Amino acid sequence: MKEYNVDLVALQEVRWPGSGHLKSDNMTVFYSGNDNGRHEYGVGFIVKESLICSKEIRSKTADNDYKDSFYDNLERVFDLIPRNCVRIVVGDQNAQVGREHVFRYTIGKESMHIESNDNGLRLISFASTKGLVINSTQFQRKEIYKQTWVSPDGKTKSQIDHILIDKRYRTSVRQKKLNSKTRLEIEKIKDHEIAKTYRQNLNNELIEKSHNAVQNIDERWNIVKNSINKSSEIFKKENTSHVKNSWYNDRCREAIGKRAEARIKMIQDPSPNNTEEFIKTKKIANKILRQEKRAAEKDLIQKIEVHRLNQDYSLKNVDQ
Structure with a gap:
C-alpha cells in the first residue's frame, strides 16, 4: 500500500x-x-x-x-x-x-x-x-x-x-497505470563527489557522441537525452523491494537449465529420443516450479495465520 x-x-x-x-x-x-x-x-x-x-x-x-x-x-x-x-x-x-x-x-x-x-x-x-x-x-x-x-x-x-x-x-474513480519509472536517490544527488562524477561522465558522453556530424535537431536532442539518462545511473535508488518470485531458488534454476539444454538438443536434432527427453525434462521442471511455489505460499499463509491468531506477532515478520 x-x-x-x-x-x-x-x-x-x-x-x-x-x-x-x-x-x-x-x-x-x-x-x-x-x-x-x-x-x-x-x-x-x-x-x-x-x-x-x-x-x-x-x-x-x-x-x-x-x-x-x-x-x-x-x-x-x-x-x-x-x-x-x-x-x-x-x-x-x-x-x-x-x-x-x-x-x-x-x-x-x-x-x-x-x-x-x-x-x-x-x-x-x-x-x-x-x-x-x-x-x-x-x-x-x-x-x-x-x-x-x-x-x-x-x-x-x-x-x-x-x-x-x-x-x-x-x-x-480514475484509471491508474502502474509503471516502473527509475527512482533517484536524493542523498546521492546532494553528495558533491557523486555529483562531480556525474558531470564528468556526462561531459565524456557528450564529447564521445559529438564526433558524429548530426544536423537533425531531433537526433541532437536524443543524443543529449540519452547521455543524461546514462550518466544519471549513478543516482539510481537501490531496489530494496522483495524480488519477484522469491521462491525461485537453485533447484528451480537447475531444472530450468536442464530443460533449456534438452530443448536446444531437440531443435538441433529433432529425433524421437531427443523430443521425448525434452518433454520429460519439461514436465520435471514444471513440477519442481509448482512444488517450490506452493511451499513458499504455504509458508506465507502459515505466517499470516500465526499473526491472525497472535496479535503480538508483527505483520513485519511476514514476507511480502
Whole structure:
C-alpha cells in the first residue's frame, strides 16, 4: 500500500474463518469468513482512515434465494450510510456485466463481456436503483487488463470484480497505470563527489557522441537525452523491494537449465529420443516450479495465520 500510495485495498478469497480485524502500524485488516471453521470464501479489506463494505456472492451457480437474500442485506446496509458520504461498493460480485445499450449510463461500454449474466443483471439493477454507476466497466483498456479472474487451467477469463460509486462522484474513480519509472536517490544527488562524477561522465558522453556530424535537431536532442539518462545511473535508488518470485531458488534454476539444454538438443536434432527427453525434462521442471511455489505460499499463509491468531506477532515478520 505504501509503494502504490493507496489508502484502501479490497480483498477477496481471504479464506479466514470467522470475522475480526488486525492492526499493524497505521493500517487495519478487516476480514469476514465462514462460521463453520472451514478455510473457504471470505472477504476483507485493508484500510487506513476510511471504511468500506466488502461482500461476496459465493458462486454464480448459487440459488436465487441466496442471491435475493444477499442483495436484500446489501441494500439494507447501504441505506444506513448517510447520503452526504461518498458511498462505494467494491468487491467480487461474480457478476459479468455486459455492454447492453439500455444500461449504457450505468455500465458504460468498455466491459470485457458483451452480455450480462444473471449476477450482472442483479448488480446493474442494484446500481441503477441506488443511484450508482459501475466504474470498473467505464475505462477503455486492453482485454488483458480487464480480466479479474482466471481459471486454474488459464483457459477461462472473466471480469467479475467491480467498483460501484455514487453517480455524482463517478469522476473520482480514475484509471491508474502502474509503471516502473527509475527512482533517484536524493542523498546521492546532494553528495558533491557523486555529483562531480556525474558531470564528468556526462561531459565524456557528450564529447564521445559529438564526433558524429548530426544536423537533425531531433537526433541532437536524443543524443543529449540519452547521455543524461546514462550518466544519471549513478543516482539510481537501490531496489530494496522483495524480488519477484522469491521462491525461485537453485533447484528451480537447475531444472530450468536442464530443460533449456534438452530443448536446444531437440531443435538441433529433432529425433524421437531427443523430443521425448525434452518433454520429460519439461514436465520435471514444471513440477519442481509448482512444488517450490506452493511451499513458499504455504509458508506465507502459515505466517499470516500465526499473526491472525497472535496479535503480538508483527505483520513485519511476514514476507511480502
